[in-house]
Amino acid sequence: MAIDIDWNGVTNLLLQTVQTLQQALLHLMHGLGITHDIDGQPAWPFAARLSGEVLVIDRSVTRALAGALAYSLLALLSLAAALIWRRFRIPLLLLAIAIGALTPWPDIGLLSQPASASSFHVSPTAFSAQAINRGERVYSQFCLSCHGADGKGNTRIGLALAIAPPNLSSGLLWRRPDGDVLWSIRHGKGEMPAFAEQISVADSWALIDYMKANAAGVNIRETGLWQRPVAIPDMELNCAPSNAARIADWHGQRVRLIVAPADGAALPLEDPRFQSLLLNAGARPAAAAATDTGRIGAIQCNNAAAESLHALSIITAIADQRLAGAQLIADRDGWVRALKRPANTANTADAADAWSDEDMLCRPPSASDSKPAAGKDSAAQGLEKLIATMDAEPIRFIKGGFYH
Ligand code: HEC
Known part of the structure; x- marks a missing residue:
């Protein structure tokens, strides 16, 4: 009998687990004073991080990872049983070791990605109308000349660069963690200069909100749909009866x-x-x-x-x-x-x-x-x-x- 597995569900669960565990590790290290703040939040101290991106693209890696985790669970269970069940301690211990040794882990290289110190930073702006407006003003001052009003980078300056700017109205801002985008803005990337001296951290977050909002607008103008999820801009409410x-x-x-x-x-x-x-x-x-x-x-x-x-x-x-x-x-x-x-x-x-x-x-x-x-x-x-x-x-x- 074939078991019907909801692989999308498994993928989501794995993605969230990978994210949550790394965040917990970061906060633990921060709490212990192993890592300090950068741009207002705890800095990720490693050059790489685990990333679930490949799981979404390649089901075989998801299967391999889910399998490996299931094997590890079995190994842990038999280890626990060995501790409790004295009579079968040796065979259970050997079983645990054998399962552990034979577990086929997927290539770790597939699951890791270069990280920046702000990879795990969380935007404080909540996609507010205020931040989007602010971001628009900062964008026209510092970014428009290279990236263009539609974010596609087909500008005179952009096209003259050795590596032209990417299309910010594609899925880029939906794939890339916000914290990595923040890093690119503050510390530069390739031909893009660093803006940490000119633009505050708060304004950099506002820029990210604006670029997402603008990408949504470009998307709807071109296809009539939002191909990527758009949050409702947060805004203040003036409510008589409610709180x-x-x-x-x-x-x-x-x-x-x-x-x-x-x-x-x-x-x-x-x-x-x-x-x-x-x-x-x-x-x-x-x-x-x-x-x-x-x-x-x-x-x-x-x-x-x-x-x-x-x-x-x-x-x-x-x-x-x-x-x-x-x-x-x-x-x-x-x-x-x-x-x-x-x-x-x-x-x-x-x-x-x-x-x-x-x-x-x-x-x-x-x-x-x-x-x-x-x-x-x-x-x-x-x-x-x-x-x-x-x-x-x-x-x-x-x-x-x-x-x-
Ligand atoms: C001198 C031209 C130039 C200016 C000015 C510029 N950029 Fe860029 N930007 C680039 C180029 C080139 C890249 C591609 C970098 C690479 O991947 O090598 C890029 C990449 C990016 C990316 C993608 C980063 C990533 O993680 O892949 C974002 C987001 C971005 N720019 C936002 C901005 C914002 C916001 C501003 C204004 C504060 C800005 N850029 C100003 C040229 C520019």
Whole structure:
């Protein structure tokens, strides 16, 4: 009987284990004073680190590693049994040694990667609208000339270099640990100069957020989809009844972000399945038009900062002044999954609530392969299906290279 193994699940588990163990080791070493801080966080003291990247690309390595770990577990078990079970101590001990010696480990070279001192650094910015805006300003000052507005590096200066800049709007920023990107910015890489003297650590993290947001925008402009997961930009909330102060406080909830529609157009209906946020940067006051009677109740919180709107403009590639009426839906893990473009929102109440599969811009491959049954569903069913897909197919561990 063949055992049906969920290899994606095994890969995810191994990736997370490898990451967690290394992080624990780093914090232990830091706690013992073996390693110190660099750029505000504990420095990884080794030139290499274990990396699960190959596990995502090559299933055979995953099998080999899972096998080796299973063998090691057996060896440990028989060792434990040898300690407890005196009568069979010698044979059990020999068995443990034999299993240990015969365990076929995959080539360690495949599982290791060069590391920087900040490989394990964690971004403190939480992809906030503020950081994205800040990053954009720093980018145009220091990076634009080589990397270009679209991050592709096809600039006069970029192309004149011996090694041209990589395409920052490809998957690079999704594959590379944030900490390694931070290192490249602060300490240079190849033909790229170091910026540690000119740009603060905080601004360097902001740059990373901006580059990811911009890559998402370039992606949607070119393909109509987000091929890589995009987090909902964190932003401050102004909530009368609730205690939430930022979107991040809603982690674990589905979030619906509504850009205030132009005067006269209706807000969407109240919907208990979402935490709703109205972005009303100058568009219209929070308590809005007469058409909103019974609808404005849907909005728990609002945010009137122009930079929140601008962050959305960057990730959606819709100009700030054309965003009125747009809606974004984020899943419980904070990934933006669906976008309703303002052009689709006609001036009727129903249109603000009509969703279909086609609004789902960020979906796992299985879902995008199946043809969306457009047009047939009612508005309510469309949203129902969208929520079901979103919940049933969460976005997986992304640094491991899980595309969705
Ligand atoms: C003089 C041109 C130049 C400037 C200015 C420049 N870069 Fe680069 N950048 C490059 C080149 C060339 C590479 C490729 C380096 C390599 O892999 O050899 C690169 C690589 C990168 C990478 C990929 C790093 C990696 O880990 O592979 C990132 C991210 C990046 N640059 C961000 C920035 C940011 C942010 C700025 C502004 C603070 C900036 N760059 C300014 C030329 C430049």
